[in-house]
Amino acid sequence: MHYQLYYWPFIQGRGEYVRLALEDAEANYTDVARGKGGTGAMMKLMEGHKGTPPFAPPFLTSGKLVIGQTANILLYLGARHGLAPKAEAGKLWVHQLQLTVADFVLEIHDTHHPLGPSLYYEDQKAPAKKRTEEFWKSRVPKYLGYFEDLVKDNGGAFVTGRRATYADLSLFQIVEGLRYAFPQRMAAFEKQVPRVVALHDRVAERPNIKAYLASKRRIPFNEDGIFRRYKALDL
Amino acid sequence: MHYQLYYWPFIQGRGEYVRLALEDAEANYTDVARGKGGTGAMMKLMEGHKGTPPFAPPFLTSGKLVIGQTANILLYLGARHGLAPKAEAGKLWVHQLQLTVADFVLEIHDTHHPLGPSLYYEDQKAPAKKRTEEFWKSRVPKYLGYFEDLVKDNGGAFVTGRRATYADLSLFQIVEGLRYAFPQRMAAFEKQVPRVVALHDRVAERPNIKAYLASKRRIPFNEDGIFRRYKALDL
Numbered sequence: 149m150h151y152q153l154y155y156w157p158f159i160q161g162r163g164e165y166v167r168l169a170l171e172d173a174e175a176n177y178t179d180v181a182r183g184k185g186g187t188g189a190m191m192k193l194m195e196g197h198k199g200t201p202p203f204a205p206p207f208l209t210s211g212k213l214v215i216g217q218t219a220n221i222l223l224y225l226g227a228r229h230g231l232a233p234k235a236e237a238g239k240l241w242v243h244q245l246q247l248t249v250a251d252f253v254l255e256i257h258d259t260h261h262p263l264g265p266s267l268y269y270e271d272q273k274a275p276a277k278k279r280t281e282e283f284w285k286s287r288v289p290k291y292l293g294y295f296e297d298l299v300k301d302n303g304g305a306f307v308t309g310r311r312a313t314y315a316d317l318s319l320f321q322i323v324e325g326l327r328y329a330f331p332q333r334m335a336a337f338e339k340q341v342p343r344v345v346a347l348h349d350r351v352a353e354r355p356n357i358k359a360y361l362a363s364k365r366r367i368p369f370n371e372d373g374i375f376r377r378y379k380a381l382d383l
Numbered sequence: 384m385h386y387q388l389y390y391w392p393f394i395q396g397r398g399e400y401v402r403l404a405l406e407d408a409e410a411n412y413t414d415v416a417r418g419k420g421g422t423g424a425m426m427k428l429m430e431g432h433k434g435t436p437p438f439a440p441p442f443l444t445s446g447k448l449v450i451g452q453t454a455n456i457l458l459y460l461g462a463r464h465g466l467a468p469k470a471e472a473g474k475l476w477v478h479q480l481q482l483t484v485a486d487f488v489l490e491i492h493d494t495h496h497p498l499g500p501s502l503y504y505e506d507q508k509a510p511a512k513k514r515t516e517e518f519w520k521s522r523v524p525k526y527l528g529y530f531e532d533l534v535k536d537n538g539g540a541f542v543t544g545r546r547a548t549y550a551d552l553s554l555f556q557i558v559e560g561l562r563y564a565f566p567q568r569m570a571a572f573e574k575q576v577p578r579v580v581a582l583h584d585r586v587a588e589r590p591n592i593k594a595y596l597a598s599k600r601r602i603p604f605n606e607d608g609i610f611r612r613y614k615a616l617d618l
Contacts (some may be wrong), residue, residue, distance in 0.1 A: 152429060161413070181411055200476050203483045203529050215475055217482040219454075223397060224475060240450055241435050247452040248438045254489055262497045264490070264517040275498060275510045282499040294438050301433055 149228075153189040155206040155367070159373040160321075160366075162218045162253065163206040168317040171360040173229035179365070181205075204362040219246045222314045231314040242308060245315040246297075250321065252291045256325070259283050259372050259381060273289055273380065280381045284333055288326075292341045295319060299343040306347060319344060320351035325375035330382045386412040389425040390441040391606075394608040395556075395601075397440040397488065403552040404457055404596040408464035414600070416440075417446060439497045457492045458551045466549040477543060480533075480550040484557065487526045491560065492609050494518050494616060508615065514615045519568055521560075526578045530554060534578040541582060547589070555586035560610035565617045 153170065155163030157179070170177045181187045193214070194201055197223065202216030207303040208224070215221050223243050228230030246296045257265075263272040295307055302309045320329040326334045338345050351357055360366055369375055388405065392414070405412045416422045428449070429436055430431065434490030437451030443459070450456050458478050461467030467477040492500075497514040498507040530542055537544045541551045561569045573580050586592055595601055604610055 185452055200479075201533075202479070203486075213472055213475070215479065217479045218478045220475055223478070237448055240448070240455055242484065243458070244435075244437070244452045245454045247455055251438075251489075254486075258493065258497075258499070262493075262499075263514045264493070264497075264522065266517050266521045272510075275507075279498045282501050286501045287499065291438075297434075381472075 149176070149210055151175060152180050152209045153177050153206060154193065154207070154208070155178050156368065157182040157186065157271070158370070160325075160369060160375075161206075161373050164227070164251075164321055164367075165218050166206050166208065166221050168321060168357065169225050169229070169231055169314045170310075171365070172317055172354060172356050173225065173227070173231060173374075175229060192361045193272050206261070219243065219250050222246055222318075223372070226314045231312070231317070232310075233313075238308070242313045242315050243259065245295075245307060245313075246318060248291070248294070249315060249318045252287075253281060253320065253374060255287055255291075256322075256329075259377050260378060269376070269378065274377075276381060284330075288337060289334055289340065291323075292337075292344055296341040296344050299347055303345075304343060312351065316347060316351055320348045322350040322358070326367065328369040330376040331377070332382050384411065384445055385549075386410060387415050388412050388445045389428065389443070389588075392408060392417040393602065393605070395560075395610075396441075396479075396608045397518055398400060399556055399602075400453050400484075400553045401441050401443065401456050401460070402557060402594065402600070403595070404460050404549045406600070407547075407552055407589060407591050408454050408460065408466060409591055410460070410464060424471070437510065437522060443605070454478065454485050457553075457611040461549045465545070468543075468548075476546045477550050480530075480542060480548075481553060483526070483529070484550060484553045487557065488526040489611060490522055490526075491557075493562075495611050495613060504611070504613065511613075511616060519572070523572060524575065527563055527572075527579055529555075531579050534582055539578060539581075542583065547586065549563070551582060551586055552592070555583045555592070558583040560604070563604040564612050567610070567617050 153166055155161065183189050190205060197214060200214050202214060204222065206218060207214060207216040215224050226242060227234060227239065232239055259280045260269045260276050261272065261273040269276060298307050300320045306312045307319060371377065388398065388401055390396065415426050425440060432449060435449050437449060441453060441456065442449060442451040443456045450459050460476060462469060462474065467474055495504050495511050496507065497510040506512060533542050534586040541547045542554060605614065
């Protein structure tokens with residue numbers, strides 16, 4: 149199967165969770181909007197599709213299927229590429245964890261956009277500062293503490309046990325992103341979640357992920373994505 | 384199968400999307416925390432479960448399965464109770480729509496909590512006002528306009544066509560909630576999405592839903608849930 153991934157070409161954003169799964173699985177895919185036509189085909193498919201138009205990027209096409217929503221794409225890919233159990237119980241469990249990661253990603257985004265996605269960061273600096281304080285005081289410990297406990301209870305390798313799933317790839321990205329966006333805060337926090345950090349390192353060493361991270365296919369972090377480095381928010 | 388639903392007993396909140404599906408399906412379930420033991424068993428299961436502890440309510444148990452995350456619970460129930468297609472393509476499409484509803488629900492919550500869930504509304508009134516303006520200016524038209532177009536393109540009955548799915552039950556709840564929280568704004572907005580309003584009415588007339596809404600099992604809206612009526616935000 150050859151997949152087409154549709155996502156914004158200049159950011160990691162939510163598309164990155166899909167890219168990491170496709171890369172780890174050595175799946176055959178085209179990152180469409182990074183090609184010659186840019187975002188043209190993506191916009192056309194979103195606006196013109198008469199059956200199942202996605203609400204927003206990222207979305208993936210696989211034959212006639214058009215699959216939107218990051219966690220839904222991973223649900224689809226996980227079953228096909230050994231990145232999730234095939235049995236229902238395990239499948240639902242990994243998906244549940246991914247949806248929890250998705251909630252966290254939204255809260256990460258809201259640190260710089262507490263007044264909503266339609267205003268610029270520059271227009272919401274003071275509320276962003278306040279939201280970021282709360283985020284590090286209560287939300288980061290709650291989310292990463294939850295995953296830390298899971299890794300601990302499941303034997304210490306990956307979040308659901310001995311085998312990596314797409315949820316582990318996403319947790320890798322969360323650690324990478326928090327390090328990029330909040331270098332000082334994250335450096336101080338990491339000692340509270342040593343198993344999550346070790347899981348991150350384990351994912352980074354997977355051969356396909358390692359090759360991907362070293363390639364030009366990995367877009368660098370920047371201040372248009374989910375994880376943004378704003379000095380005022382890291383102090 | 385007898386299900387146990389675990390959710391906060393005094394609010395509709397995210398649990399309501401699950402309750403609506405269980406009620407529409409005439410499923411056999413206990414709303415555990417509304418029983419004698421209150422939230423005790425729920426907290427115990429969240430904190431003490433050694434295999435698959437949920438991050439937060441709502442969660443559902445079905446035999447040995449513990450299923451968390453609203454959309455994930457609906458994915459599980461939809462397949463079993465005729466509230467989603469059984470074939471993969473249709474299943475993924477309904478789930479995708481539900482995840483889009485979930486994103487919208489989070490943005491609805493953020494209108495009164497832009498600085499995060501850990502502070503009171505009273506401590507974030509000014510940012511809440513600003514976020515609410517943006518929400519009605521750009522987000523409500525974008526989300527409800529998307530569903531309006533889907534209903535239109537799919538023939539005018541439900542969001543995916545002639546048969547109701549759990550995504551339709553959730554859209555019903557969105558309309559109910561916006562009417563409760565923002566009576567003036569919503570009254571003015573509804574003419575832009577006549578098909579979504581008609582879909583809401585169609586769901587309200589389903590016999591099991593109608594009976595549920597008239598029963599004591601339906602908790603009234605209040606200012607501890609997702610949809611909160613704050614006069615200052617409706618002006």
